[in-house]
Amino acid sequence: MEVLVKAELPGLALHASLSFPEQANFIGVSGPSGAGKSSLLRCLAGLNKKASVSGCWGGPLPGKARVGLVFQDSLLFPHLSVGQNLLLAADFARQQIYHFDEVVLGCQCSHLMTRMPDSLSGGEAQRVAIARALLNSPDILLLDEPVSAMDSKLKHSVLRYLSSLAAKGLRVLMVSHDLRELALYCEYMAWLERGAMIHQGRAGEVIAAITEEASEFEFPFSVLKGHLSATLSAHACYEISCEHYHIYARHPYIEGNNATLTVDARDVSIDREAALSSSIVNSIPCSVEHVSEPREGQVMVTLKAGHQRLFALISQLSQDRLGFTPGEAVTARFKLR
């Protein structure tokens, strides 16, 4: 995928170059408020007539590809019921790629069909809006904070469904403020600031770069990848093999045998002793890669476990007492969540 978007917007010059491997089908975009994320989607959807869009994603852009757009506000047509909104979108599809009932089920809106849009909750409306866009059989689906109003369980369920469609060929570009969402479901992501792409690449690498660059510890979490080794139903969690160690998580993103999880840097503690009786389930031997300057009484320690990075946000008091230094072998521990 190589796409260049240029547009002069009020107070912002958008000049965003997106460059990802051709197999990248689920791309995340994030950035601070006012960076131009929603404007980028409008340009890609062809709704900004003054914007210049050029490049290729599956086919030439702008071209014959049907580009669907889901707004954060859902924008269901208020004079039509949920079912009528969905049927209208299906009526205007050039071809029926997805089965109506499957989409309705995947977006968890089977029970909403006779309801009017103004009787729906924010999360319900967002699910219907995603289903409506899918039933129009887009080649490219653009999503602007599409699950922001959903509760955690539904959010993961809908994102898993979208991810499964992306794996079958649907090209999805999702804007979200929630980097954890992007880290779990998007293999690739981009970070937009003041209309320009500052970082783009594999989601874990981009998030690591953002975390290291942040002037404050705004996004303190890391992404770990591993292989699913067991489902522990009795303990309501999964066992994942990560860098030759077993770690446990309740809500990893699982695709086939691969598992991805996010670890909040505030949940990570660092021990010098490897053997420790602790209620904290997860422990991975690491080496200290970097210790940040203290900011507001906190220090970010970057740990390296094999090829993966783990961030630990510890107090400056701990760092002063323990004096972690780069190259030192330690054990990172974090709670099962």
Add this chain to the structure above:
Amino acid sequence: MDADLSAILLTAKLATATSIILMLIAVPLAWKLSRWKHKAKHWVLAVVALPLVLPPTVLGFYLLVVFSPNAIGGQLWQALVGEQLAFSFAGLVAGSVVYSLPFAVQPLYASFIQLDSRYIDVARTLGMSKWSCFRRIVMPICKPAFVVALGLSFAHTVGEFGVVLMIGGNIPGETQVLSIALFEHVEALDYSRAHLLAFGLLIFSFVMMGLMYRFNRNGVSAWKS
């Protein structure tokens, strides 16, 4: 009494023809104006709104000048139809269209302006043509405004007096509408017939307004389950 019945029928015919023509003009005009971002837009809106503030006699006078057989408008009409425009039913319709134009345009314009343009964006990304989008999304969402525009156009045409008197005169069966027939009864001191027409107009206007308000309420709540 025959003359009154004839005036009632003529008024109904005039109001119907005017309302239909007005909707054909006002809908695209209001839509275009709501999407237009040129700085001249305010002046165009002012021209459309002029009949609201202009004395009907002023408007009637200028229309009479334009419709006269010596003016281009009148000559053009005569060449096309073979009849003069002033003091004819066609002249009345043309005058009424101009006079009631803001009553049709304003509710539609206000509704189109308030419509979240992102509904149109969604419709376009779903692959709808401009016409499909207007017919299947804009018209149903703005339905109350269409009803108000139609109702106001009809009611306002039924109630007009100054303009029709100036450009239509008072020809029974041709240009004598209800309000003029009423005026004639008052002048002739025939108060019983004047009462009948005045009360009839009062009731008609009351029912018309009541229905419009009722529909507007239903229009808003009709989308709620």
